[in-house]
Amino acid sequence: QSVLTQPPSVSGAPGQTVTISCTGTSSNIGAHFDVQWFQHLPGSAPKLIVSGDSDRPSGVPDRFSVSKSGTSVSLAIAGLQAEDEADYYCQSYDTTLSGFVFGAGTKVTVL
Amino acid sequence: EVQLVESGGGLQQPGRSLRLSCAASGFILEDFAMHWVRQVPGQGLEWVSGISWNNDDLGYADSVKGRFTVSRDNAKNSLYLEMNSLRVVDTAIYYCVRGSGPHRPAHPDYWGQGTLVTVSS
Numbered sequence: 668q669s670v671l672t673q674p675p676s677v678s679g680a681p682g683q684t685v686t687i688s689c690t691g692t693s694s695n696i697g698a699h700f701d702v703q704w705f706q707h708l709p710g711s712a713p714k715l716i717v718s719g720d721s722d723r724p725s726g727v728p729d730r731f732s733v734s735k736s737g738t739s740v741s742l743a744i745a746g747l748q749a750e751d752e753a754d755y756y757c758q759s760y761d762t763t764l765s766g767f768v769f770g771a772g773t774k775v776t777v778l
Numbered sequence: 779e780v781q782l783v784e785s786g787g788g789l790q791q792p793g794r795s796l797r798l799s800c801a802a803s804g805f806i807l808e809d810f811a812m813h814w815v816r817q818v819p820g821q822g823l824e825w826v827s828g829i830s831w832n833n834d835d836l837g838y839a840d841s842v843k844g845r846f847t848v849s850r851d852n853a854k855n856s857l858y859l860e861m862n863s864l865r866v867v868d869t870a871i872y873y874c875v876r877g878s879g880p881h882r883p884a885h886p887d888y889w890g891q892g893t894l895v896t897v898s899s
Contacts, residue, residue, distance in 0.1 A: 669822055712892065756822065756823055766837045766882075770822070771821075
């Protein structure tokens with residue numbers, strides 16, 4: 668069972684906006700550790716798309732953005748495109764476990 | 779270009795050992811913490827172990843504590859994971875992951891392609 672809670676799947680039509688939530692606890696997100704989001708396509712290496720407060724690595728479009736409220740962080744994907752279809756994982760650091768924690772992953776489907 | 783290339787995976791029997799290696803290039807290894815993260819096919823990501831830039835701070839998931847040992851050789855640009863007393867539940871793809879800074883809490887940024895470890899009799 669994953670420490671961070673994500674919905675198993677979200678879907679949307681091309682051009683729409685989808686949102687993925689990531690809920691943690693007082694020992695990770697609530698302890699002010701940054702949350703990162705990774706895009707993962709089967710057979711490839713996970714790719715960092717957003718870190719902390721909407722820091723995007725070079726090449727990641729600004730269609731990806733984050734918002735935070737308490738112990739929850741949400742990733743929004745605006746202007747959904749076919750290439751966005753993938754698994755998305757949130758990640759943070761946990762002081763109790765003294766290591767990284769991940770969500771179980773959310774499968775984004777473009778209808 | 780940052781590259782992380784894992785090796786050493788394969789089929790091993792329960793109770794036996796395997797040693798994974800990760801060859802790093804495109805950056806100065808001693809400037810960064812490093813980690814191992816695994817994924818059971820079809821399931822989510824699980825952090826396994828991490829090591830600070832200077833070997834002073836090591837961490838392990840409870841599921842592998844006492845069985846796995848992480849180490850690094852900055853001079854050889856390499857990260858290692860010694861896996862002993864392997865269990866069927868250790869079957870997974872193991873990823874070598876770079877931290878974004880020298881200390882373990884620094885978030886992960888670059889990942890390797892992974893190496894598959896299968897534990898079965």
